[in-house]
Amino acid sequence: MPNDLLIQNVRPMGGPAADVLIRNGLIDRIGPDLTATVAGIETIEGDNCLLIPGFVEGHIHLDKTLLGLPWASRLESPSIREKIDNEKILRRGMQVSVEEQAGKLIRLGISQGTSHIRSHVDIDPDLGLSHLEGVMAAREHCKDAVSIQLVAFPQSGVMRLPGTAELIEEAVKAGADLVGGIDPAGIDGDAVGQLNATFAIAERHGVGLDIHLHDPGVLGLYQIGLIAERTRAHGFAGKVAISHAHCLGMIDDAQVGHAVELLAESGISVMTIGAAYRPSLPLKALRDAGVLTFSGSDDVRDAWQPFGNADMLERAMLVAYQCAFTTDEGLELTFAMATRGGARAMGLEGYGLEAGCAADMVLLDGETLAEIVVARPPRKVVVKSGRVVARDGELVV
């Protein structure tokens, strides 16, 4: 009986203890004392653990990580442009297999309970589709343990590097799930040009967009307006995400109100990593207006950032810490962003701990959802589609 499993004595979302019956990789039933009702099925004793759905890594760069390689000292890079250039310099001196590196980072995520990943992958005239091919190969190897969406990401800009738009389109044809973007004004200098180009590609191929927007203050706000306008015009509500959106933490309350309204009306979701070096985003205002928020690890031990460990529970802590969320309500919000928020942003079907959902789940010691965000306990068991894929931080497949 592949992908059949009985998990005894766990507390779904911190509620009362129950058993969970999994059939064909889906949650069949959750209830008390299911043991008597089934026989001959693989059984896990849950030891009164907390049971949560698998984490959703909403924003990572699988192709960039230097994880497990000899320590590489990062170069001083005050601006985004310099970071882009310095990444090229740092990587040029190293022998890096994108496929191998992406594999390491995917496995690290799985071992910590990640069931779904959205990764941006660099596309530019220098790299061509080589990074995409490497990450797609790594995705194929791990497909039974994690599902992965890939964003064709023009790290170095679109308009300033002729041929990039065509490469993005090639990437989508080759298997990328979404079209990316980066600071249409700050990096490309032609906000309308980049957005028109990327929305047109997305339209032609029926895929969504996930756009990096680091640009600060009103420059960022201006571009939220442009993105919202195009999202509505293309009927893309629910298919567009803005990643980072640092500007939302840098503008006045009236401007925040305007931005939140634009995002809500046009159905754009917002991703934050809880970047402690930038002002926090108005996450509660976004939630209250119905704007979907989610989170991700972003750069993990790469040329951009030495930080990061692909632990989405630590990410929930970092987002909460940046927002000074000390109440259960705030901690539960950042937990939701690392789980169902990401699932909704990625358009995943059957995500959650209800009957009929995919049996993607994590067992860990803890009292409440708020407590595990701050305590970040080890992941005892990670289940994907009804199969145990990791135990005590080690992969078992």
Added chain:
Amino acid sequence: MPNDLLIQNVRPMGGPAADVLIRNGLIDRIGPDLTATVAGIETIEGDNCLLIPGFVEGHIHLDKTLLGLPWASRLESPSIREKIDNEKILRRGMQVSVEEQAGKLIRLGISQGTSHIRSHVDIDPDLGLSHLEGVMAAREHCKDAVSIQLVAFPQSGVMRLPGTAELIEEAVKAGADLVGGIDPAGIDGDAVGQLNATFAIAERHGVGLDIHLHDPGVLGLYQIGLIAERTRAHGFAGKVAISHAHCLGMIDDAQVGHAVELLAESGISVMTIGAAYRPSLPLKALRDAGVLTFSGSDDVRDAWQPFGNADMLERAMLVAYQCAFTTDEGLELTFAMATRGGARAMGLEGYGLEAGCAADMVLLDGETLAEIVVARPPRKVVVKSGRVVARDGELVV
């Protein structure tokens, strides 16, 4: 031979492999192949681990932690005043032994490599010296594994609660090592009054001061001026610390220059926790001007903050992350703040990895100091005064 120990094959501060000979709790020699030169001594195989001095926890509240107690939902507390009041409300409903709780948190720190702690301890007319007595009892229990300085901390203010100044003086007589303070303007409303009172107590008893300063912007800057003035007048250079000093991240460059000059001239050190919900401090400007900086865990799982785990290596990461320090130089700066910066601020003698220093040290897997800040590897062995006190995160005493 108590407190004699030979550690073979470690890399002090990430340098070349060496052996470390410890005699009577002090580092006797560090060099290659010391094995042949000694016999009959307890020996540890270091497995090419990185060797670093024990961490210095420069700012914690041992008396406040709710660690290990049933999860307590925090109350919404937008202001410092409300936090103070809500802590009283939350704790009133719980049975909390300060001695037991402080002991838990001290042991958690030791298990993660902390050798020295500076803890603030609440003193007010309601509590009297009860928290101090509890923490002093816990300190006594753990004295072979960690050294602890206590600050008599007027959490609820000095001037606004008559009798508090007298209690601080009682606390110093009873064993507190330093006089504390809190937002002389923002909490007490009488900046000069509080500072005159606390400096006078410190002067009478020949102890230093460590003052909480959360007050923002120019209100904080004003008080840095008052503290600097009194530090010089009392000849207290090297004996005064300002904790948090959020204002340094909130003022313009010219004001920062003025503040840094004041701090440098008067010999005041600055403690930060890398609070992600506030702008970062100008740590490199402080360093360049010769101002000593250090770090601490602050509130650990208490009524103020649900966050925290007394891991000073994680704290170094959080401080670096808040400052967007991605180069080795920046990561090494926050490592130094969590080690010798704190040691100097606490006035510790014989701190470090040189011959003659106290044998307080940590072995952990890692390539460089910068790498361990981001990777935060488990602490394999923790040594205090030449004795192994923890292995793999578990106390052995």
